[in-house]
Amino acid sequence: MTERAPLSNKISDIAESATLKVDAKAKALKAEGRPVISYAAGEPDFATPPAVVDAAREALGDPANFRYSPAAGLPALKKAIVAKTARDSGLVVEPNQVVVTNGGKQAVYQAFQVVLNPGDEVLLPAPYWTTYPEAIQLADGTPVPVFAGADQNYKVTVEQLEAARTEKTKVVVFVSPSNPTGSVYTPEETAAIARWALEHGIWILTDEIYQNLTYDGARAVSVVEAVPEVADQTILLNGVAKTYAMTGWRVGWMVGPVEAMKLAANLQSHLTSNVNNIAQHAAIAALEGPQDDAEAFRAAFDRRRRLMVEELSKIDGVTVPTPQGAFYVYPDVRGLLGREWKGRRIETSLELADLILDEAEVAVVPGEAFGPSGYLRLSYALGDDQLAEGIARLQRLFA
Numbered sequence: 001m002t003e004r005a006p007l008s009n010k011i012s013d014i015a016e017s018a019t020l021k022v023d024a025k026a027k028a029l030k031a032e033g034r035p036v037i038s039y040a041a042g043e044p045d046f047a048t049p050p051a052v053v054d055a056a057r058e059a060l061g062d063p064a065n066f067r068y069s070p071a072a073g074l075p076a077l078k079k080a081i082v083a084k085t086a087r088d089s090g091l092v093v094e095p096n097q098v099v100v101t102n103g104g105k106q107a108v109y110q111a112f113q114v115v116l117n118p119g120d121e122v123l124l125p126a127p128y129w130t131t132y133p134e135a136i137q138l139a140d141g142t143p144v145p146v147f148a149g150a151d152q153n154y155k156v157t158v159e160q161l162e163a164a165r166t167e168k169t170k171v172v173v174f175v176s177p178s179n180p181t182g183s184v185y186t187p188e189e190t191a192a193i194a195r196w197a198l199e200h201g202i203w204i205l206t207d208e209i210y211q212n213l214t215y216d217g218a219r220a221v222s223v224v225e226a227v228p229e230v231a232d233q234t235i236l237l238n239g240v241a242k243t244y245a246m247t248g249w250r251v252g253w254m255v256g257p258v259e260a261m262k263l264a265a266n267l268q269s270h271l272t273s274n275v276n277n278i279a280q281h282a283a284i285a286a287l288e289g290p291q292d293d294a295e296a297f298r299a300a301f302d303r304r305r306r307l308m309v310e311e312l313s314k315i316d317g318v319t320v321p322t323p324q325g326a327f328y329v330y331p332d333v334r335g336l337l338g339r340e341w342k343g344r345r346i347e348t349s350l351e352l353a354d355l356i357l358d359e360a361e362v363a364v365v366p367g368e369a370f371g372p373s374g375y376l377r378l379s380y381a382l383g384d385d386q387l388a389e390g391i392a393r394l395q396r397l398f399a
């Protein structure tokens with residue numbers, strides 16, 4: 001008998017999402033009754049605002065929502081996205097420049113599929129969100145990480161991008177506020193990168209999913225607001241997940257030049273068709289309704305952020321840049337490496353994260369998931385008591 005033919009090489013090469021893996025391990029330990037505190041999740045711990053849930057309930061009463069709807073999104077949601085894009089990204093677009101996707105993740109995937117040809121290079125500021133390199137490779141592109149450390153607040157400079165540019169460079173990824181670092185580029189830094197991309201005809205894929213979660217008066221100015229001429233070579237990604245505690249609803253979107261969005265809509269029409277109509281109605285309520293709940297979430301994140309930075313900074317060997325956005329801190333823990341803890345020699349942040357889970361029952365994501373070793377990502381999207389208890393355990397472990 002001939003051996004069964006092998007599975008796809010391309011898909012076999014995809015790494016499992018490291019953040020989901022750590023979170024799943026933490027949840028499994030919790031299910032066994034271990035008092036694990038997890039800083040691994042990339043989602044708000046709040047319930048979706050009641051008004052949004054009510055809108056979904058109401059949508060269930062309309063049989064039109066039980067049918068297929070336009071693949072690129074309900075017209076009413078596109079209208080709400082057009083208004084949001086003008087308000088928060090300073091860009092005026094037409095509804096045919098919007099494609100509503102099954103979460104921001106599908107927008108990331110489709111954006112690369114639409115822009116890249118085999119061998120094209122994508123400059124990827126590191127530390128990066130784990131999905132990026134995989135989505136680039138799935139589109140037959142080559143991710144080219146450009147690393148910025150804690151000393152530069154994890155923000156790349158035009159000089160670094162220019163040094164990595166080749167004639168194959170097609171796209172630069174720009175995520176501000178960033179997952180995993182929480183860094184926010186200043187308007188000047190943003191404009192400099194946008195001007196550089198414009199000068200070289202490079203596409204910008206700007207992920208604005210955390211744009212409403214900023215602190216200390218910082219504002220994440222969009223590349224298209226900073227340099228309006230770059231809009232014709234920019235795809236903006238966004239969604240309701242993070243701002244409105246709606247990760248499970250799966251509504252995101254992409255905004256870009258008409259030709260690019262036409263390709264994305266064609267792709268989506270064969271891949272998933274329309275996003276669940278009930279969820280789309282919920283997203284309309286989130287975007288168009290009162291923003292009080294979203295603001296309360298943001299204020300809570302801000303308070304927790306300050307607690308995290310203050311307390312983590314007390315641990316010797318840990319450097320914690322103050323993040324100005326999202327809900328993550330990204331301490332540089334290289335000072336804890338190359339040492340022995342609890343009788344174990346710890347050389348990498350991967351080993352450190354394992355030690356922390358085993359000894360303190362605290363789940364954190366190692367820097368290896370986002371780029372080089374030497375860092376940890378801690379999400380502060382968890383209740384205040386848990387937050388404080390988890391840090392106290394870390395302080396005891398590394399005392």
Ligand SMILES: Cc1ncc(COP(=O)(O)O)c(C=O)c1O
Pocket residue numbers: 042102103104105106108129175178179207209239240241247250251252
């Ligand atoms: C930077 C970034 N972009 C996009 C997403 C996608 O979010 P979703 O697919 O839940 O809308 C996430 C989620 O973790 C993210 O961190």
